[in-house]
Each structure stands twice: as structure tokens, then as C-alpha cells.
Amino acid sequence: MNSLPDKRGYFGEFGGRFVPETLAPALEELEKGYRTVGHSKNFVEELGSLLTHYAGRPTPLFFARNLTRHLGGAKIYLKREDLTHTGSHKINNTLGQCLLAKKMGKKRVIAETGAGQHGVATATAAALFGLECAVYMGEEDMRRQNLNVFRMQLLGAEVKPVTTGSKTLKDAINEAMRDWVTNVRNTFYVLGSVVGPHPYPMIVRNFQSVIGKETRSQILKLEGKLPKVLIACVGGGSNSMGLFYPFYKDRSVHFIGVEAGGKGTEPCQHAATLSQGKPGILHGALSYLLQDPDGQIQPTHSISAGLDYPGVGPEHSFYKDTGRAQYVTASDKEALDGFLLLSKMEGINPALEPSHAIAHLKKVAPRLSSRDSLVLCLSGRGDKDVVEIQRILQGSTHA
Amino acid sequence: MHNRLEKKLLDLKRSGKKAFSLFLTAGFPSPEATVNLVCQLEKAGVDFFEIGFPFSDPIADGPTIQRSSEAALKAGMNWEKLMEIARAIRQQSDVPLIVMSYSNPLFCKGWENAIRQLSQSGFDGAIIPDLVLEESRPLKSLFQKNNLALVQLLAPTSSLQRMSEIGKESSGFVYCVSVTGVTGARKDLPYPETNDFLKKARSRISLPILLGFGLSRPEQIPLLKGNCDGFILGSALIRVLENVSSRLQAAQKAVQFVHPFVREIGKENRHD
Numbered sequence: 001m002n003s004l005p006d007k008r009g010y011f012g013e014f015g016g017r018f019v020p021e022t023l024a025p026a027l028e029e030l031e032k033g034y035r036t037v038g039h040s041k042n043f044v045e046e047l048g049s050l051l052t053h054y055a056g057r058p059t060p061l062f063f064a065r066n067l068t069r070h071l072g073g074a075k076i077y078l079k080r081e082d083l084t085h086t087g088s089h090k091i092n093n094t095l096g097q098c099l100l101a102k103k104m105g106k107k108r109v110i111a112e113t114g115a116g117q118h119g120v121a122t123a124t125a126a127a128l129f130g131l132e133c134a135v136y137m138g139e140e141d142m143r144r145q146n147l148n149v150f151r152m153q154l155l156g157a158e159v160k161p162v163t164t165g166s167k168t169l170k171d172a173i174n175e176a177m178r179d180w181v182t183n184v185r186n187t188f189y190v191l192g193s194v195v196g197p198h199p200y201p202m203i204v205r206n207f208q209s210v211i212g213k214e215t216r217s218q219i220l221k222l223e224g225k226l227p228k229v230l231i232a233c234v235g236g237g238s239n240s241m242g243l244f245y246p247f248y249k250d251r252s253v254h255f256i257g258v259e260a261g262g263k264g265t266e267p268c269q270h271a272a273t274l275s276q277g278k279p280g281i282l283h284g285a286l287s288y289l290l291q292d293p294d295g296q297i298q299p300t301h302s303i304s305a306g307l308d309y310p311g312v313g314p315e316h317s318f319y320k321d322t323g324r325a326q327y328v329t330a331s332d333k334e335a336l337d338g339f340l341l342l343s344k345m346e347g348i349n350p351a352l353e354p355s356h357a358i359a360h361l362k363k364v365a366p367r368l369s370s371r372d373s374l375v376l377c378l379s380g381r382g383d384k385d386v387v388e389i390q391r392i393l394q395g396s397t398h399a
Numbered sequence: 400m401h402n403r404l405e406k407k408l409l410d411l412k413r414s415g416k417k418a419f420s421l422f423l424t425a426g427f428p429s430p431e432a433t434v435n436l437v438c439q440l441e442k443a444g445v446d447f448f449e450i451g452f453p454f455s456d457p458i459a460d461g462p463t464i465q466r467s468s469e470a471a472l473k474a475g476m477n478w479e480k481l482m483e484i485a486r487a488i489r490q491q492s493d494v495p496l497i498v499m500s501y502s503n504p505l506f507c508k509g510w511e512n513a514i515r516q517l518s519q520s521g522f523d524g525a526i527i528p529d530l531v532l533e534e535s536r537p538l539k540s541l542f543q544k545n546n547l548a549l550v551q552l553l554a555p556t557s558s559l560q561r562m563s564e565i566g567k568e569s570s571g572f573v574y575c576v577s578v579t580g581v582t583g584a585r586k587d588l589p590y591p592e593t594n595d596f597l598k599k600a601r602s603r604i605s606l607p608i609l610l611g612f613g614l615s616r617p618e619q620i621p622l623l624k625g626n627c628d629g630f631i632l633g634s635a636l637i638r639v640l641e642n643v644s645s646r647l648q649a650a651q652k653a654v655q656f657v658h659p660f661v662r663e664i665g666k667e668n669r670h671d
Contacts, residue, residue, distance in 0.1 A: 008533060018502050018529045020459045022554035022579050025561065164465060170456065177458045182580040184556060281502040281529070282456060294478045295507030296455040 004315070009198020009285075012321065014314035017197040019284045023177075026184045031199040033104045038096075038203075043103060050095050051210065054128070055085045057092075059211075061218040061375070066345045071361060074228060074368035078348075078378045079215050081239065088351065088380030089211060089239045090121035094190055096207035098125035101188035108132040108183065111190045112176040114141055114169030114235070115306035115353065116148025117380055118192030123157035125190075133157040136175040138167040141305045148384050166299045169235075169309045173283050193236025194313030197284030201313050208242025215375055216246050223373050229364055231256045232377035233356045234274065234327065235307035237316045239379035244325065245315075254326070256364065257316065258357045260302035261329030267292075271300035273312040274320050274327040287314040303332035303392075304352035304385070334359035339382060339389065349382035352389075402546050404495035404523035404571045407447055408607050411629070418572070418609060418629025419664045421636060421657065422449040422499065424467040425484055426476030432646045434487045437494065439650040444661035447495035449526060449631065452481050454501040459528040461583030463634040466641070478508065482520040489521035497524035497550065497571075502534075510538055514545045524548035524571050532561070532568055539568070550574050555596045559603065566604030573604050575627065577612045584615035584635040590622050597626035617659040621666075630664060632657070 004011045017027060037043055051057040060083065064076045081089035094111075101109050109131050113119030119135040126133035135152055139161050142149050152159050165171040173196075180189045194201045194208070212230075219227055230247060232240035234257035247253045262270030270276065273288050280289030282297060290298045290310035302308040319325035330338065338358035342350050350358060357376050365374060382389075401409065411418050421440060425433055437448050453468035453476055460468070485496060498517050505513040505527065517525065525547055527535070535549060542549040548570035553562060556579060566573060577593050578585070593610070600608050610623060611631030620630065639656045643649040 016534055017531060018534055019531060020528050020554070020576075021531055021552045021561075021565075022556050022576060024531045024533075024554075025556045025558055165455065174456050174458050178461075178581050181459065184579050279506075281506050283458070284529070286506070289503070291503070291507065293507075295504035296472065297503075 004318070005198060005202055011315045011318035014285070014287050014317040015198055015201060016286050017284060018281050018286065019197045020181055022181050022184060027197055027199065033100060034199060034203055037103045038100050043099065047096055047099055051092065055091045055095060056083060057210065058214045059083050061215060061222065064346050067342065070345055071365045073366040073370060075370070075373040076361065076365055077219065077227070077373055077375045079211060079243065079375055081211060081377060081379045082348070082350065082381035086121045086124050087383065088117040088121065089208060089242060090118045090192060091124065092210050092242065093192065093204050093207040093238065094118070094121040094125040097188070097190045097203070098122070098129050098131060101131060101190070102129045104188065106186060106188035108187045109190050110134045110136070110176050110179050110187055111192060112136045112169065112172035113192065114172065114308060115304065115351070116141065116145040116152070116384060117306060119157070119159070120148050120151050120155070122190045123152040123155035126157065127155045134160055134179070136160050136162050136172040136179070138162045138169060138172050140167040141169065144305050144388055145384055147387070168305065170297065177283070193238040194241045194315060195236040195283055195285060195311055201285065201315055204238050205241045205245055205315060208238050209245045211239065211242035211377060212244060212246035215243060219373065219375060226250055226253050227375045228368055228372040229254045229256060229374035231258065231357050231360060231364065231374060233258050233307060233353045233379065234312060234316060235260070235271070235309050235353065236311070237313040239377050241313060241315055243375070243377045248324070255319065255324060256360065257325055257327045258360045259327060259329045260304060260307035260356060261331040261334070262301040263332060268299045269301050270329065271302045271308050271310065272329045273310060274316060275329050279317065282311045285314045287317045288312050288320070303335055304356070306351070306353040307356065328360060330356040330359040336389070336392065348378070349386065350378055351380035351382045352385045354379045402523045402548060403493060404447060404497065404548050407495045408572055411446065412607065417624065417664045418446045418607065419444065419661060420447050420449060420609065420629065420631045421445050422451060422631060422633030424451045424453055424464060424471050424637060425481050426453065426471035426474060427467040427637070428640055428643060428649060429474065429646065430476070430480050430484050432649045433484050435646055435650050436653055437488050438491050439654055440657060441492055441494045443654045443657055444665070445657060447497065449497045449499045450481070450484065452498060452500040452504055454504060457501060459581055461581040461634060463584065463637050464582050467637045478504065482516060485520040485522055495523045496521060497526055498522045499526045499528070502527055502530050511541055514541050514547055518545040518547045522547060524550050526550045526552070526574060528552060532564060536568070542570070552576055553600055555579055555592065559599065562600055562603045566606060569606055572607040572609050572628070573600065574631065575600055575608050575610050577610055580612065582612055582634050584638060585613035586615060588613050588619065593623060594626050597623070601626060617663040620660065620663040624664070632660060
């Protein structure tokens with residue numbers, strides 16, 4: 001692991017804290033709370049116990065025998081984050097942040113959500129800790145992920161529809177930040193990815209790095225050596241960073257982040273921030289960004305709500321520019337094929353987000369030796385996407 | 400070297416007057432209207448102007464300025480047109496102009512390039528609502544070199560230590576944000592708390608302190624006037640401009656709207 005970010009919250013030239021002054025003291029308070037309370041023996045033990053007995057960790061590292069045989073080449077392992085409580089890796093972070101909120105004396109938490117997984121995971125942790133909870137979600141995403149909207153409501157959270165801008169994740173973050181600016185004195189903002197102002201990218205990464213830590217010891221036990229490749233989807237980038245980070249110093253391990261290629265490479269047709277964007281400042285951090293020549297943020301498109309975001313975590317930008325990780329894209333269609341492939345081969349419905357990573361496997365696994373292994377982060381389960389996939393598949397047969 | 404903004408503030412201070420500043424979204428309702436509004440409102444007694452460069456994701460702004468920003472962008476507002484607006488105003492007036500922009504549009508042009516262009520086009524200052532002290536410090540010399548005053552914001556949540564630091568780092572004046580929250584007209588403000596905040600700021604800051612966010616009625620002015628050096632009005636005026644049909648009508652309505660504020664702010668009945 002590296003020692004970044006620095007004191008100002010920078011990973012190389014990326015990161016920082018670009019927020020209204022009203023929030024600056026709250027971020028200082030959060031940083032201090034995290035460094036003291038968040039590192040206390042009591043906190044670490046309580047979170048560890050919850051991750052085990054409530055969230056269901058450690059998650060299995062599953063050898064996908066059929067898929068390996070089908071593609072040929074490296075042995076494919078799936079890190080089964082889809083098997084956690086609430087069905088995605090998001091719970092690792094929300095248990096950590098909500099526990100921190102409670103210990104810091106906050107009564108109310110807010111969150112943004114795209115696919116709804118982070119919203120559900122926040123609503124879950126808030127219910128567990130007895131915190132009031134409001135989740136901002138774009139109207140377009142509420143349509144795409146209707147089941148998750150109802151789940152959040154059942155968990156006692158208020159889902160606030162966001163009708164501004166593109167009505168997706170980016171705008172949900174805008175609204176959550178506006179809520180936080182207004183209610184900063186009693187509200188804790190549970191950010192869902194390794195994005196946002198310092199210290200969020202660091203905090204979320206650290207809570208998610210349980211994925212990579214477990215993977216590292218599991219694969220060493222199973223294979224007796226490190227994997228050749230780690231592969232995960234990247235929207236904001238929390239599941240991928242959680243997997244990659246504990247392997248940072250294992251230079252022989254190649255990292256591949258798969259972004260949403262959408263319908264094509266033209267502007268507004270994809271959400272491939274690292275592949276197609278350039279550095280800029282959004283949601284409190286300097287990082288790669290999809291923007292026009294005047295610095296206006298461009299609309300994005302992806303089949304998966306969770307990847308439909310024009311920014312990316314600053315540490316990923318650092319990984320890209322230093323060459324530590326490689327970033328590629330998978331299109332909507334490829335992701336859909338990835339979904340179908342894993343469903344048929346291994347009896348697992350993946351979420352559409354990791355389906356992008358699955359789609360990229362065929363370009364990686366066959367080129368590696370059968371003596372090598374690779375690990376794919378299966379960041380969430382696909383139940384939430386089944387209705388949308390049905391709509392798309394039926395639409396395409398009628399077309 | 401004092402620029403137009405600093406000179407204006409100094410003049411106001413010497414004559415014991417409060418400052419009155421207006422926020423306008425560049426290109427709303429049109430670029431020509433922005434130029435005309437500035438010139439007409441200056442004659443109506445407004446001391447200086449903040450020209451907001453619309454941004455796609457204005458996290459510090461409420462619904463009114465979100466709407467005006469979106470409308471301006473849709474109508475084709477861009478960086479070059481912002482420069483044209485400033486140059487057009489400069490042909491007619493020496494009124495101090497402050498650009499209000501989020502960080503990204505400036506970062507995107509390259510800080511140095513953006514700051515130089517703003518200064519050359521006639522701007523005297525900049526307010527960047529998502530650029531806190533920690534991020535603006537490394538840029539300070541660029542602003543100074545180009546004689547563009549970087550106005551820092553102060554919030555009710557700022558600690559006493561931050562207040563002092565912000566007071567030292569800011570140029571021109573310090574923009575005091577009246578409440579925790581986004582921009583937008585509010586019928587009332589928590590006057591005792593806001594006054595308390597202003598008193599704390601004044602005791603630590605030697606620059607003029609101006610109050611913004613949440614102003615909507617001239618009746619609010621006397622309740623706050625004793626503890627600040629001036630006022631900034633934004634969303635309430637934008638709301639007036641949402642319902643105009645022509646450039647001429649925009650100026651007329653705006654002048655009508657700000658007149659009672661000018662009168663109230665100009666009254667010499669301060670009881671500190």
C-alpha cells in the first residue's frame with residue numbers, strides 16, 4: 001500500500017478539497033474524527049464484528065471453472081461481493097461511515113445513489129444504527145432501478161428524487177452536497193465512492209480495501225502465488241480501488257479498470273472518464289472528467305446506472321498517469337453479453353456494473369498461461385437489473 | 400496598486416457609506432441584457448457587480464441560479480462571450496466587475512491563462528465559491544500579478560482561526576455567507592445569529608465585510624446594517640428577470656426592484 005494521499009488530500013496532482021467554505025470545517029472535523037475515533041481499537045473491533053456477523057464477510061473467492069474452460073488461459077477467480085448483505089460491496093463502506101457518524105454524534109445521514117446499491121446500503125446501516133436517512137436519486141435512475149427505491153423506503157429512508165440536469169448520479173451528488181451545505185451541523189454525508197473532497201477518497205478506499213486484503217490472503221492460500229491480473233469495473237471506482245489498493249506494492253500484479261463504453265466513443269454516448277476525459281474539478285476533487293472545452297460537465301450514458309458518472313476517484317487518475325493501472329472500456333452491448341455469459345456459465349446473475357469487467361475477460365484471460373490466475377471483483381448481484389435487462393432484450397427482439 | 404474594486408471600496412469607506420453589489424448570471428436573459436443591466440443599474444446606485452459564469456454543476460447555488468445558469472448555457476453562453484460582455488461594459492463604464500465562477504471553468508482554461516484573460520477583459524476581482532483557502536493559496540501570486548482581487552468567502556461554520564486566515568488572504572473584501580446553505584432568496588434570516596457571526600468576523604478582519612445569500616427584501620437591511628460594510632443581492636433579482644420579455648423591460652424592472660434596497664442601504668442611521 002502507498003502512503004497517499006498527502007496532507008492536503010492529493011494523490012500526486014489529483015484530489016484536494018474544492019468545496020464551499022461552509023463545508024471546509026465539516027471536512028476537517030470528519031478527517032479528525034476518522035483519524036482518531038475511526039482508528040480506535042473499539043471502532044476497529046466493532047466494525048470488524050459487523051462485517052463478519054452482519055455483512056457476511058469474508059466473501060468467498062470462487063474459482064469459475066466453467067468460465068475458465070470456456071475462455072481458456074488463466075484461472076478466473078471471482079471475488080463474491082455480490083454475496084454480502086444487501087448484495088454489493090457498498091455495505092463495506094456504509095457500515096464504516098455510519099458507525100463513524102454515530103460515534104461522532106451525528107443524528108442524520110444523507111447519501112447519493114446511482115444504481116441504488118449505495119442508497120440501499122446506507123439505508124440499511126442507518127436502520128441498524130438508528131440514524132435518520134435521506135437518499136438523493138436521479139429521476140432517470142429511479143425509473144431504471146425501481147426495486148431499489150422501494151427497498152430503501154422499506155428500510156425507513158426517504159428517497160428524494162433529483163430532477164435537475166441529467167437526473168442521474170452526478171446530479172444526485174450535487175443535491176446531496178446542497179443538502180449537506182444546508183444541514184452540515186447535524187448531518188453526516190455518507191459518500192458512496194472514492195470520489196469527493198478529501199478525506200472521502202481515502203476513507204472510502206480504506207473501508208473498501210477489505211476486498212483486496214481478503215483476496216490477497218485467499219489467493220495465496222489457493223494458488224500459492226499472487227494473481228497476474230486484477231480486474232474490476234470503474235464508475236467512481238470504489239470496488240476497483242478496494243481490490244487494487246492492498247496489491248499496490250505487488251508490482252507483478254497488473255490492474256485493469258473497465259469503464260462504461262456505452263454506445264460509442266462520441267461525446268455524451270459513454271461514461272469512460274479515464275479513457276476519454278481530461279483533468280478537471282468536480283464534486284470537490286481534481287480528477288479526470290468528461291467535459292467540454294469550456295469546462296462544462298458533459299452528459300454521460302451507460303446501460304448501468306452505477307457507472308453513469310462523468311468523474312472518477314482521484315486515486316484512479318493517479319494510477320492512470322503513473323501507469324500503475326490500465327483503463328479500458330466495455331460497451332453496453334458487451335456488458336449485456338457479459339451478464340448473459342456469467343449467468344449461463346456459472347449460474348450467477350451479476351449486476352450490470354461488474355458485467356463490464358466480465359465482458360473484458362475474453363480479451364485478457366486467453367492471453368495468460370493456465371498456470372496463472374486472475375481475480376475479477378464481482379461487485380454486486382444482478383437482481384436489481386433483471387427488469388431493465390428484460391426490457392432491453394424484449395425490445396431488441398421486437399426491433 | 401489599487402484596482403477599480405479596491406478603489407471603490409476605499410472611497411465608500413472614506414465617505415462612511417455601505418457598499419451595494421448585485422449578482423447577475425452572464426447571458427441571462429441574454430448577453431446584451433447583461434451589459435445593459437450593468438450600465439443601467441450602476442446609474443441606479445449599485446456600486447459594483449458580480450458576473451456569474453454559468454456552470455453545469457453549481458453545487459453552492461439554489462434553484463433560482465441553477466435555472467438562470469441552465470438557461471444561459473442553453474442559449475450558448477460560453478467563455479469567449481463572457482469576455483465580450485466584460486469588454487462591452489468597459490466601453491461604457493468604469494464600474495468594478497467581479498467574475499463569479501466555479502473552479503473548473505478556470506482550471507480548464509489553465510489558471511494563469513484564465514486569470515490573465517479575465518483581467519485583460521476588464522474584470523477587477525474573482526469569487527470562486529468552491530476554492531477554499533487551502534486550494535487558493537498556491538494561486539495567490541497569479542491573481543496578484545494580474546491585479547485581479549481574489550475575494551474569499553466566510554461561512555457561519557468557519558472557525559475563529561479560519562476567520563482570521565481568510566481575512567488575511569482575501570483581497571478587496573470578504574464575502575460573508577449569511578446562513579449555512581445554498582444561494583437563494585429567503586424571506587427572513589436568523590438575524591441574531593447572522594449578526595453575531597458578522598460581529599465575530601468584523602473583530603478579526605480589517606477588510607470590508609459584505610453580506611450575501613438569502614437577501615430578498617429591503618426590510619432585511621436595517622436589521623443587519625450595523626454589523627457589515629455592505630450587501631450582495633443575487634437570486635431575488637434573478638427571479639425578477641425570469642419574467643421579463645425584453646431587454647428594455649429587464650432594465651426597467653431591475654431598476655425598480657433594486658431602488659428600495661439602494662435607498663435603505665444609503666440611509667445614514669446606523670446604530671452599531
